[in-house]
Amino acid sequence: MPDSSAIPAFPQGFLWGASTSAHQIEGNNTASDWWYTEHDGSGLLTEPSGDAVDSLHRWPEDMDLLAGAGFTDYRFSIEWARVEPAEGAFSQAMLRFYRAMVDGALERGLRPLLTLHHFTSPLWFTARGGWAAPDSADYFTRYLAALAPVLSDDVEYVCTINEPNILAVFSHLKSTGVANLPHGMPEPDPAVAAGLIRAHHAARAQLREQHPRLKVGWSVAMLTYQPEPGAEVAATAYAQPRQTVFLEAARDDDWLGVQSYTRTRIGLDDHGQAIELGPPAGARCTLTGWEYYPDALGHAVRDAHRISGGIPLIVTENGIATDDDTLRVDYTAGALQALHAVMDEGVQVRGYFHWSLVDNYEWGSYTPTFGLVAVDRDTFGRRAKPSLTWLGGITRGANPDTVASTT
Numbered sequence: 001m002p003d004s005s006a007i008p009a010f011p012q013g014f015l016w017g018a019s020t021s022a023h024q025i026e027g028n029n030t031a032s033d034w035w036y037t038e039h040d041g042s043g044l045l046t047e048p049s050g051d052a053v054d055s056l057h058r059w060p061e062d063m064d065l066l067a068g069a070g071f072t073d074y075r076f077s078i079e080w081a082r083v084e085p086a087e088g089a090f091s092q093a094m095l096r097f098y099r100a101m102v103d104g105a106l107e108r109g110l111r112p113l114l115t116l117h118h119f120t121s122p123l124w125f126t127a128r129g130g131w132a133a134p135d136s137a138d139y140f141t142r143y144l145a146a147l148a149p150v151l152s153d154d155v156e157y158v159c160t161i162n163e164p165n166i167l168a169v170f171s172h173l174k175s176t177g178v179a180n181l182p183h184g185m186p187e188p189d190p191a192v193a194a195g196l197i198r199a200h201h202a203a204r205a206q207l208r209e210q211h212p213r214l215k216v217g218w219s220v221a222m223l224t225y226q227p228e229p230g231a232e233v234a235a236t237a238y239a240q241p242r243q244t245v246f247l248e249a250a251r252d253d254d255w256l257g258v259q260s261y262t263r264t265r266i267g268l269d270d271h272g273q274a275i276e277l278g279p280p281a282g283a284r285c286t287l288t289g290w291e292y293y294p295d296a297l298g299h300a301v302r303d304a305h306r307i308s309g310g311i312p313l314i315v316t317e318n319g320i321a322t323d324d325d326t327l328r329v330d331y332t333a334g335a336l337q338a339l340h341a342v343m344d345e346g347v348q349v350r351g352y353f354h355w356s357l358v359d360n361y362e363w364g365s366y367t368p369t370f371g372l373v374a375v376d377r378d379t380f381g382r383r384a385k386p387s388l389t390w391l392g393g394i395t396r397g398a399n400p401d402t403v404a405s406t407t
């Protein structure tokens with residue numbers, strides 16, 4: 001295992017966290033569109049989410065583990081389908097629940113970074129046309145207005161929508177599984193993409209007005225397109241609707257979230273069109289089938305910086321699906337070294353959140369394990385993996401005054 005001290009020092013005040021999302025960890029998200037697909041008899045998803053890892057009841061344990069290891073930040077999401085399970089019917093109990101999570105994080109010394117939409121929508125919203133509907137932004141901003149008690153004090157960073165570029169291909173993805181996307185991503189439906197950008201801009205304006213101290217951004221899946229010689233122009237055109245348009249839409253945001261796992265090699269087909277080549281022959285692949293490529297993070301951050309016009313960046317997801325925790329540490333060490341090198345070039349990066357805090361529901365299957373913490377699927381008992389302690393050691397080095405050592 002690489003020694004924590006081999007990782008170059010990151011600036012004081014850097015956000016060090018891990019990420020989760022509600023549907024993937026809470027369990028029984030029954031009013032959501034994804035839950036519907038899990039149970040609609042289509043068989044598109046290998047497994048339903050069920051109880052997930054029961055973080056609905058065990059979130060204090062999750063936060064204890066994160067804070068105890070030395071982290072200072074936690075990115076988690078608020079579930080729209082719980083807050084507004086039927087159109088216009090807002091749950092005061094769930095608003096209080098999410099406010100309790102914010103307070104619980106702060107009490108443990110964890111700054112919350114809140115995602116307001118992470119892939120799942122209330123079923124009623126999707127049934128009435130989802131993001132492509134002309135009035136989708138109105139429904140989204142009405143939900144955000146209801147979140148005022150959750151967002152009012154002490155929250156600094158919010159992510160309006162997680163990976164809009166992946167969300168925009170959800171209808172295709174239901175037949176392939178999220179895990180297969182980076183190697184053959186269909187082109188997003190332009191009406192959905194436009195609806196998401198409209199909703200993000202409306203959300204940004206409203207949140208800034210209602211909560212002037214919030215820093216508003218969104219997180220884009222960085223596919224790290226790497227053209228083979230001769231495929232440069234085609235790769236740029238290929239990236240435009242799948243990634244670039246969402247980065248350009250962030251130019252007036254307060255920050256931009258970078259989410260990076262691997263790279264996507266682009267070649268040309270017989271008609272000169274861009275095609276995804278998949279991992280090189282013999283490459284090591286992870287449990288999601290993605291190429292093991294820790295350097296992706298450096299490329300992703302550089303691309304995000306260039307296309308967004310240099311706004312502050314936060315790595316809101318980076319990680320690896322593996323049952324070999326030593327490999328997770330190696331991957332993370334490589335990614336952090338690549339990140340540091342880009343920061344040395346002058347790119348402003350404010351933080352790093354590892355995906356994920358806990359092994360969780362990976363959009364159709366529990367097999368790909370991304371967690372720093374393992375969860376027993378029957379008892380929901382948590383067990384910290386060595387990678388949690390290792391990454392916590394790095395965060396303690398960066399924030400020696402703010403956290404207690406667990407060792």
Ligand code: BGC
Pocket residue numbers: 021024162163166178179221259317355362363
């Ligand atoms: C998503 C997460 C997902 C992760 C690994 C991202 O696409 O934001 O929800 O679990 O990558 O696939």
